[in-house]
Amino acid sequence: MVSGAHTVAVIGAGKIGELMLSGLLRSGWPVDRLLATARRPARAEELTARYGVRVVDNLTAVVEAEVLAVAVKPQDAAALLDEIGPKVPADKLVISLCAGLPGNFFSRRLPEGTPVVRVMTNTPALVDQAMTAISAGAHATGEHLTLAEELFKPLGATIRVPESQQDAVTALSGSGPAYFYLLVEAMTDAGILLGLPRQVAHDLIVQTAIGSAVMLRDSGEHPVKLREAVTSPAGTTISAIRELENHGVRAALLAALEAARDRARELAAQAE
Structure with a gap:
C-alpha cells in the first residue's frame, strides 16, 4: 500500500x-x-x-x-x-x-x-x-x-x-493495447470463418494471449525461441507464419509504430 x-x-x-x-x-x-x-x-x-x-x-x-x-x-x-x-x-x-x-x-x-x-x-x-x-x-x-x-x-x-x-x-505501450485488441478482433473473425462460435473463438484467443504474455514475462526466453518451440517443420504454425510474412505483417507493424511516434511529435508541435 x-x-x-x-x-x-x-x-x-x-x-x-x-x-x-x-x-x-x-x-x-x-x-x-x-x-x-x-x-x-x-x-x-x-x-x-x-x-x-x-x-x-x-x-x-x-x-x-x-x-x-x-x-x-x-x-x-x-x-x-x-x-x-x-x-x-x-x-x-x-x-x-x-x-x-x-x-x-x-x-x-x-x-x-x-x-x-x-x-x-x-x-x-x-x-x-x-x-x-x-x-x-x-x-x-x-x-x-x-x-x-x-x-x-x-x-x-x-x-x-x-x-x-x-x-x-x-507509440509502443501507450497505444499498444489497441494493437492487441485489433489483433484479437481479427483472430476472432478468423475463428468464425473456420467454423467456431464467436464466444468460443474469443475465449480461445484471450486465454492464449494471457498465457503467451505470462510466458514471455516469466520465462526469460527471447520471443523468437518461444515462437520456434511452437513451429514444427512443415506444420500448421509455419504455414500460418508464411502467410503473415507474405502479407507484410511485420513491415506493417513497423510502419504503424513509426506513424504513432510521428503523431506524438505532431501533437507537441500543434500544442505550441
Whole structure:
C-alpha cells in the first residue's frame, strides 16, 4: 500500500486522469488526499459520486496539492498552464500525462525551478496491469522520480526511460493495447470463418494471449525461441507464419509504430 503522505490533484480528470484516481484509491490512497478538476459540472458530479473525491477548480488544486498531475488533452495544455502557471510554487511536483508534450513545454510555462516528470501509462491500469514509463524533466530529482513511481506502481509496472524515448514509448505501450485488441478482433473473425462460435473463438484467443504474455514475462526466453518451440517443420504454425510474412505483417507493424511516434511529435508541435 502506498503511503498517501502527499495530496495529489489530478487536473483534467478525463479517461487517463480517472485511471490514476481509481488506481490510487484501489491501492489504499486516502480519498481525502486526492483532488480532481473537471471542465464540466456533470463530470465533476460523476467523479464525486463514483469515487467520493472532492472536485475543485484548477487554482484551488494548485494551492492545496503537493503533486499536480496534469491530464488534459495536449491541445488544452497551453491554456491550462497560462491559467495556473503563475500560481504554481516552484517546490511542487508537476507530473505530465499529456501525450507527446515534452517536459520543457511545461518548464517554459512554470516558475523557474519547478520539477516536472513526464509519464506515459496505458489503459490496462483499469485492471492494475498498466505499463508506465517515467522520465525526469527539468529540475526533477531522483526523489521526484521515486514519488512518481510510488503513484503509478499501484496501476501496474513502471520503468524509467530518458525523456528522449517517450515518443517511442507512446507509440509502443501507450497505444499498444489497441494493437492487441485489433489483433484479437481479427483472430476472432478468423475463428468464425473456420467454423467456431464467436464466444468460443474469443475465449480461445484471450486465454492464449494471457498465457503467451505470462510466458514471455516469466520465462526469460527471447520471443523468437518461444515462437520456434511452437513451429514444427512443415506444420500448421509455419504455414500460418508464411502467410503473415507474405502479407507484410511485420513491415506493417513497423510502419504503424513509426506513424504513432510521428503523431506524438505532431501533437507537441500543434500544442505550441
